[in-house]
Each structure stands twice: as structure tokens, then as C-alpha cells.
Amino acid sequence: MHRQPRFIVALLPLISLVIVAALSIMVWNVSMFLPLMVGVIATCILGVTHGYTWDEMQQFMKDGVSRALPAVFILFIIGTIVGAWMLSGTIPTIIYYGLEFIKPSVFLPTVAITTGVVAISLGSSFTAIATVGLAFMAIGTGMGFPPAHTVGAIVSGAFFGDKISPLSDTTNVAPAMVGVKLFDHVRHMLWDTIPAFAISLILFWLLGRNVTADVTNTEKMNELADGLLQTFTIHPALLLLPIITILLILKRYPAIPSLVIVSTLGGIVAIIVQGNSVGDVMNAMTSGYQGNTDSETLNTLLSRGGITSMLNTIGLIIIATALGGVLEGTQVFTTLLEKLIAKIKSTGSLILTTVLSTLVVAYSSGEQFMSIILPSRALVDTYHEKGIDPKNLSRSVEAAGTVGINLVPWGVTAVFVSEVLQVSPYNFIPFIFFAYLVIAFNVFYGFTGFTITKLPNSK
Incomplete structure (x- = not known):
């Protein structure tokens, strides 16, 4: 006979995970595979x-992993896109023009805004990070910015765009789980998203204002630009690939076929424009592009992509989602959420409970969709009972689930970002200003009542 665990017992797997994770990071210096397996x-x-x-x-583990399979396949395709777009000169072209035209004083805000616009257009933070985000990493290195600062701006922009894009899967899942119309949900999210992003831009400007185009940085930027010109044909026409990607998504073509198309087009451009062979394209898509310039710095920045570059990320995703599956199946999540829900006494505590329960699931499972779905299911009736419009619920779970998941070092998104941009989550997480601010705005609104809409006929 199945028994629901008591609260203290339900905490044990999570405590085990946190202890082993801390030892892995601070003592053993190993990846998150072992802590997740312990969990x-x-x-x-x-x-x-x-x-x-x-x-x-x-079966619980299979159920958990099965939810991640579409994302796993997309990650494989993103690996081929990065390799093909490097070989075709598309990402090098973005890097070159960025080095030429972006001023260091506004670099970080520019990164956040541009990545955000791309993510809104694509409805995908991952694709935005792996394409324009990767280019911005190279530009930031050339300008002398600490990599963690650049990643913070990239992730803030990407998840700002992902959060409010009607094309995003999480933006559609959150309102669907609580019975709210999509565009009512998006409009309601503007109250937390816009001010949080605006303040983030100010913080990024303050963070980057001390980085000036001094002689050393200028020489490094020139070295990178010259290396790109010597290795690739650089032309504005190569920017058509990201534009085609955006158009395909805006036309509502399915994500996977669209990504396959632009990956294939990248390979064709690499052959026609850059003079590579079919074998070169296949190698870049499989094992990634290998930089071959006179600059070691540039070679390091360009040597990215390929299906094999995603294997570590996918392995962690499989274990994390298996953990999420058994935590859900054994009712650990149910016990933890019930304990939080029992503390609700006011609108403020309701919103705070929503945020905390979403973060509990996020830190336990490392998985974005579960962080949205489980708290939504658990709390939607409570919102109705208290006369609070469920769009406040969908807004809060998006803030803590869609965006807050980036604050989980072993979470799917942080692991993906770390693998693609080659910066440790523990270095860049403090600089994801947007994540902290959007969560804080939701809690603030809950306790002040500002922007908290009531259901019709409620007191």
C-alpha cells in the first residue's frame, strides 16, 4: 500500500542532493551527475x-524522462546549427560587426536587448543563447568583459524574451494549466516583466561602464576582427540565416522542422560561400567547428557546436528529469507543496507560497515544465477560493519557473548555458539580474495588492 511521506522524510532526498552538490562543487570539483544520482x-x-x-x-523515471525527449531532440539540432553557422561564417559575421559597431559602454545592455528581441521572435531562449548569445560571448571577450557578466546579460535577455513571447512553449503552458487565455496572461506579465527588465538594463549599464575601449582592449578587438577576415568571407548577406529562422517561427512552422531547415541552409552556405566540402559540414555538425586562425583566443571562441557538444547537457537533463519523475511519483512534491499551502493566510502569503513552491520544485527537479505544472495544479483551486484571478498564479509561476529555473546550478537551463557558453553556473548566476528582479516584483505585488486582479463578484 502506497503511503505519502511525512514532511521531514520528504525533505531527506533534497537534503542529500544539496549536501552532495555542495561537496561536489567546493571539495571534489566534479560535475552534477553524482549529486543528481544520489538524489x-x-x-x-x-x-x-x-x-x-x-x-x-x-515507470516514474520513464515518465519524467519522456517529458524531456522533445527538448533533447531540439538540443541535438541546436548543436548542428551552431557547428554549421560557425562554418558558414554566420556567427563570425555577427561577431565581426559587433566588434566594429557596439560601444563597450553600452555593450551589456545591448546584449540583453538584442538577445531578448531574438528570443521574442523565436519563442526560444535556447536558440537565442546558442546563436546570437555565442556571438556576444566572443565580442565581450574582445572588449575585455568578464565572461560571467556577458552571460548574465545574455540569459537575462533570452528569458525576458522567452517569458513574454506568445510563441514560447512555457508562455503557453502556464496559462493553459490554470484556465487563463494566452494574451490575458501575456498582458498581465508585462507588470512584472517590463520593470524588472528595465532595472536589469540599468544594472548592466552600471556593471559595464568601467570597461572602456583602452589601448589593450582595442588591440585585442582588432586582432579578433583581423582573424575573422582572414578566415571567413564576412558579408551582411550571411545575416539572412538568423532572419530566415525568425520568419519561419513567426509563420508558425513547427520548431523542429524549422531548426532542421536553418541548420541545412547553414551547411549549404558553408559550401557555397566559404568553400567547404560536404565532409567539412558533416564534421562541424557532428563534432563542432574547430577554429584554425592565428589567434588562440579566437580559436577558443569559435571552436563550438556539434551534436557531441550537447551530450553532457543531455545526460544531465535525463538524470534531472528522472529525479523529477520519482519525486512526483512518490508524492514528495505533494507533501512539500501541502506544507507550503497550509501557511497561506493573505494574498501576499498566497503569492509568496506560489513563488516558493515553484522554486522548491525547480531546485528539486531542475526542470522548467515541472516547476510550472505542479504548483499550478496544486494552487489553482486556492486562488479561486480566495477570489484571486488565476492569471496572478500563471504570472508568478512563470516568474519563478520559466525565469527562476536559471538560478538552479544543476537545472536544465543553467547546464545548457554552461555547456554552450563555457562559463560555470556558479560564476554567472549572480549576474542574472532579471531573474531576481522578476521574482521580487511578484512578491512585492502580492503584499501591496498592486496589479493583483480579483475574480468577478469576489469581495
Whole structure:
């Protein structure tokens, strides 16, 4: 007979995960595979002691992993896009023009805004990060910016765009879970998204204002630009590939076929414009582009992409979603959420509980969709009972789930960003200003009542 774990018992797998994660980072200097496996094992032991069979545990893990399969396939395709777009000269062209025209004093705000616009257009933070984000990393290195600062601006912009894009999967899932219309949800999110992003831009400007185009940085920028010109044919026409990508998404073509098309086009451009062979294209798509310039710095920046570059990320995603599956199946999440819900006494505590429960799921599972779906299911009836419009719920879970997931070092998005941009999550997480601010605005609105809409006929 299945038994729901008590609150203290439900905390044990999470405590195990956090302890081993801390030791892995600060003492052993190893990746998050082991901590996540410890979390899975601890949860399975809990499940067995509460009446679940091993077959049921396996099914819970399968259910968790199956939710991630579409994202896994998209990551494979993104790997081919990065390799092909590097070889075709598309990303090098973005880097070159960025070095030529962007002023260091406004670099970080420009990064956030541009990445945000691309993410809104694509409805995908991952694609924006792996394309224009990758180019901005090279530009930032040339200008002398600390990589963590640049990543903070890239991620802030990408998830600002992802959060309010009607094309984004999370933007559609959150309102659907609570019975709110999509555009009512998007409009309501503007109250937290716009001020949080505006303040983020100011903070990025303050962070970058001390980086000036001194002699050393200018020489480095010139070195990178010269290396690009010597290695690639640089032309504005190569910017058509990202434009075609945006147009395909805006035309509502499915994401996977659209990404396959632009990856293939990148390979064709690499052959026609840059003079590469079919074998070169296949190698770049599989193993990534390998920089071959006179600049070691540029070679490091350009040597990215390929299916193989995504394998570590995908491995972590599989383990993290398996952990999420067993945590859900063994009712660990149910126990934790019930404990939080029991503390609700006011509108402010309701919004705070929404944010905290979403973050609990995020830190436990590392998975974005589960962070949105589980708190939405658990809390939607409470919102109706208290006469609070559920679009306040969908807004809060988007803030803490869609954006807040970036603050989880072992989360799917942080791992992806780390692998693509080659910066440790523990270095860039402090600089994702947008994530902290958008969560803070939701809690502030909850306790002040500002922008908190009521249901019709409620007191």
C-alpha cells in the first residue's frame, strides 16, 4: 500500500542532493551527475519504504524522462546549427560587426536587448543563447568583459524574451494549466516583466561602464576582427540565416522542422560561400567547428557546436528529469507543496507560497515544465477560493519557473548555458539580474495588492 511521506522524510532526498552538490562543487570539483544520482537513489529508497515497487520507480523515471525527449531532440539540432553557422561564417559575421559597431559602454545592455528581441521572435531562449548569445560571448571577450557578466546579460535577455513571447512553449503552458487565455496572461506579465527588465538594463549599464575601449582592449578587438577576415568571407548577406529562422517561427512552422531547415541552409552556405566540402559540414555538425586562425583566443571562441557538444547537457537533463519523475511519483512534491499551502493566510502569503513552491520544485527537479505544472495544479483551486484571478498564479509561476529555473546550478537551463557558453553556473548566476528582479516584483505585488486582479463578484 502506497503511503505519502511525512514532511521531514520528504525533505531527506533534497537534503542529500544539496549536501552532495555542495561537496561536489567546493571539495571534489566534479560535475552534477553524482549529486543528481544520489538524489534519485535517495528518493527510490524513500519510495520502497513507503510501499512503492521497483517497477513503479522505473515507470516514474520513464515518465519524467519522456517529458524531456522533445527538448533533447531540439538540443541535438541546436548543436548542428551552431557547428554549421560557425562554418558558414554566420556567427563570425555577427561577431565581426559587433566588434566594429557596439560601444563597450553600452555593450551589456545591448546584449540583453538584442538577445531578448531574438528570443521574442523565436519563442526560444535556447536558440537565442546558442546563436546570437555565442556571438556576444566572443565580442565581450574582445572588449575585455568578464565572461560571467556577458552571460548574465545574455540569459537575462533570452528569458525576458522567452517569458513574454506568445510563441514560447512555457508562455503557453502556464496559462493553459490554470484556465487563463494566452494574451490575458501575456498582458498581465508585462507588470512584472517590463520593470524588472528595465532595472536589469540599468544594472548592466552600471556593471559595464568601467570597461572602456583602452589601448589593450582595442588591440585585442582588432586582432579578433583581423582573424575573422582572414578566415571567413564576412558579408551582411550571411545575416539572412538568423532572419530566415525568425520568419519561419513567426509563420508558425513547427520548431523542429524549422531548426532542421536553418541548420541545412547553414551547411549549404558553408559550401557555397566559404568553400567547404560536404565532409567539412558533416564534421562541424557532428563534432563542432574547430577554429584554425592565428589567434588562440579566437580559436577558443569559435571552436563550438556539434551534436557531441550537447551530450553532457543531455545526460544531465535525463538524470534531472528522472529525479523529477520519482519525486512526483512518490508524492514528495505533494507533501512539500501541502506544507507550503497550509501557511497561506493573505494574498501576499498566497503569492509568496506560489513563488516558493515553484522554486522548491525547480531546485528539486531542475526542470522548467515541472516547476510550472505542479504548483499550478496544486494552487489553482486556492486562488479561486480566495477570489484571486488565476492569471496572478500563471504570472508568478512563470516568474519563478520559466525565469527562476536559471538560478538552479544543476537545472536544465543553467547546464545548457554552461555547456554552450563555457562559463560555470556558479560564476554567472549572480549576474542574472532579471531573474531576481522578476521574482521580487511578484512578491512585492502580492503584499501591496498592486496589479493583483480579483475574480468577478469576489469581495
